[in-house]
Amino acid sequence: MIRCLVVDDEPLALDIIADYIEKVPELSLSATTTNAIEGLGFVQQGNIDLVFLDVQMPELTGIQFLKIINGKCDVILTTAYPQYALEGYELNVTDYLLKPIAFDRFYKSVQKVIGQKNQAKNKHTFADQPQSNKVTDFIFVKTEHKIQRIDYDDIYYIEGLKDYISIFTSNERVITLQNMKRMEETLPEERFIRVHKSYIVALEKIESIERGRISLRDKIIPIGDTFKDAFYKRIGEKNS
Structure with missing residues (x-):
């Protein structure tokens, strides 16, 4: 089953693609979003095989999105503007739908993806496995002026405030508009744990x-009462 994500700032366009996905047995709809930054979060979790991606979106264009994920999964561009086709293909998109x-x-576009994945499966080599299975050791977050890469090894803890979070690394504090729940889902659970409604910590930095x-x-x-049992159980497992 090919796990799909649809990213488009037009809700109607999301509904159309989502409906099409439901009609193809080989496809499974994992999520839809009108927010490109949220879409990056889904891809970074490593649970998406194919993205149907709009090109012209606020805050982050489809082309910028492609450059950030850097081949982590297959992408089919969906747009009303044919002038982006060449740049899309230069970034190795599977297809371009107008x-x-x-x-x-x-x-027809989906069949290309299915065919490519079947070929990769038949080769039985690590190099030819779908790129969405590759493990990353970093995340990208949007700050006020740029999209910034942060390595997991550099993160000490994350503090949640009302409308944004602060990521404290070995050499800086990075502020991004994102909620704690989404960040908790994005980070690898074997390396990070939420210990309070306002804090996530790196286990190896304790x-x-x-x-x-x-x-x-x-x-x-502080360790919050709601998180106390899970935290001490986790520490016990690490020390066993």
């Missing part, structure tokens, strides 16, 4: 735990 998209053209508080670097972080 709106309004008819189902027969959609189905220096000590005393009286319900975590020390790491120059920060003391």
Whole structure:
């Protein structure tokens, strides 16, 4: 089953592609979103095989999206503007669908993806496995002026505030408009754990735990009552 994500700032366009996906047995709809930054989060989790991606979107264009994910999964561009076709193909998109998209053209495009994945499966080599299975050790977040890469190894802890989060790394504080739940889902659970409604910490950066508080670097972080049992169970498993 090919897990699909649809990213388009037009809700009607999302509904049309989602409906088409439901009609193809080999496809499974994982998520739809009108927010390109949220779409990046889905891809970074490694659970998406194919993205149907609009080109002209606010904050982040489809071309910028392609450059950031860098081949992590297959992409079919969906747009009303044919002038982006060449740049899309230069970035190795599987196909380019012009709106309004008819189902027969959609189905033909999907067959390319299915054929490519079947060929890769038959070769039985690591190099030819679908790129969506590759593990990344970093995330991209949108700051006020740019989209920034942050390596997992550099993260000490993450603090959630009302409308944004702060990521504290070995050498800087990065502020991004994102909620804690989405960040918690994006980060690899074997390396990070939520210990409070406002804090996620890197397990390997914990220096000590005393009286319900975590020390790491120059920060003391409280362990929330809601998260206490899961945290101490996790620590116990790591020490067993």
